[in-house]
Amino acid sequence: MDALTIAGIAMQNDLQRMDSISQNLANVMTPGYKRAIPVSRAFADLMGGAAAPAYASSASVLDTSAGTLRATANPMDIAIEGNGYFEVATEHGTAYSRQGTLQVDPRGRLCNGDGRALVGLGGEIVLAPGPFSVEADGKIRQGGQTVGQLKLVQFNNAQALLPMGNGLLAQGDASVADQTGVARVRSGFLENSNVSSPQEMIRLTETLRHFETMIKVAQGYEDVFQKTVSKLGEF
Structure with a gap:
């Protein structure tokens, strides 16, 4: 050559x-x-x-590697402490993200900052009008009741995830791991870029x-x- x-x-x-x-x-x-x-x-x-x-x-x-956590004091901001990714429904299929800016769309679905629905253990999380809170294990509580739970997905080889833009990741060649790692949700925090x-x-x-x-x-x-x-x- x-x-x-x-x-x-x-x-x-x-x-x-x-x-x-x-x-x-x-x-x-x-x-x-x-x-x-x-x-x-x-x-x-x-x-x-x-x-x-x-x-x-x-x-x-x-x-x-995880970015540092930044306190926002905003209950609509959440961050994952430890391994794990939020599962997000997109027009191109399932995606994953560490972004934790929350909003509720007109249909009552819990969504990320781009308006894409976050996936819970039972599918989409639909809320009634009014305040809600996110607990450390990902449970969504509203009106004194648990109304859903965020799905936190872990991967054996997360470095094989494929960037899709806007902080979203496709599974690519990454394989889903047994949920054995420690991951908790921090309400009122956002994870900074690494x-x-x-x-x-x-x-x-x-x-x-x-x-x-x-x-x-x-x-x-x-x-x-x-x-x-x-x-x-x-x-």
Whole structure:
């Protein structure tokens, strides 16, 4: 594989890395957002040959580490402490999220901040008009009675969840785990994004410098090629 091909693939990977970084920076203030981590495979892994100093394929996985909890004193804000995701019904099917901004739609359904219904253990949670509270185990109480319970889903490999935008995640290759982990709901709190702006800016700078270096490599290879062709034309 020639240097021009290697440089081209490396630049493609850099563009994908910049896309992940820009998504992270755009969601630094999104409650419950999980940052994307760009990953690459070495050429040797793909070709089964000797090690090569560049990359051949780029993708991203989720950093599923928990963000810090921020107190809001608003009972319509909830956060998951520990492992687990809220289940959300969307127009594209079931999704999962750590965002805990609540609202009640005109039909009385308990929804997230985007108006998508949260799924309970018995399906959609429908409330009567008036105040309600969310307990630590996810039970919804209204008028002194339990009227539903939030469904908290845990995964064996949550890093395989696929971002759908707006803080929603598709199951992807993640497998649902037995509900053995400890997860509790904190009312009056929101989970902050786990994105660190300074770290993402450092990664962005490194990626831009690497991209510029690969451009110089490609230009240098092209110059050598043109000189070689010119020399051959002299014979």
